Amino acid sequence: MQKLTFEEKIYTYHIDFVGHVNNINYVTWMENGRVKLFEAMGISIFNLLQTQKVLPIITETIIQYKRPLFLNNRVFIECWVSQLNNASAILQFRFYNEKHELCTTGHQKGSFINSKTLRPARLGNQMRTCFENYLISD
Numbered sequence: 001m002q003k004l005t006f007e008e009k010i011y012t013y014h015i016d017f018v019g020h021v022n023n024i025n026y027v028t029w030m031e032n033g034r035v036k037l038f039e040a041m042g043i044s045i046f047n048l049l050q051t052q053k054v055l056p057i058i059t060e061t062i063i064q065y066k067r068p069l070f071l072n073n074r075v076f077i078e079c080w081v082s083q084l085n086n087a088s089a090i091l092q093f094r095f096y097n098e099k100h101e102l103c104t105t106g107h108q109k110g111s112f113i114n115s116k117t118l119r120p121a122r123l124g125n126q127m128r129t130c131f132e133n134y135l136i137s138d
Contacts, residue, residue, distance in 0.1 A: 020068035
């Protein structure tokens with residue numbers, strides 16, 4: 001299976017008073033990663049809601065900081081699915097600097113819910129196959 005990899009720029013507004021990237025930016029980069037991962041899978045979040053009445057929601061975010069990122073760094077991000085259940089999934093994230101040093105790790109648990117009932121919605125076979133292309137079990 002495969003990982004999605006992409007690069008994000010670090011701008012001055014990402015920097016906090018300590019001089020390194022503020023922690024909220026990692027959550028934003030995870031959001032960008034989720035959207036890019038869905039796109040790479042061929043899943044439109046908008047169409048998912050419109051045609052299947054399914055919403056992906058985040059139920060947990062865990063981030064572990066190992067090394068800070070600074071304004072002059074480049075950040076490279078890896079994203080993949082580490083666990084796939086009937087109505088939920090766990091996405092893993094790794095953040096590296098331009099020296100390929102691991103700076104941050106994280107994961108997000110997400111569920112799929114029916115937009116009308118707000119109850120869990122099982123993944124259909126087609127969507128499950130899309131996720132399996134990026135499934136790498138730990």
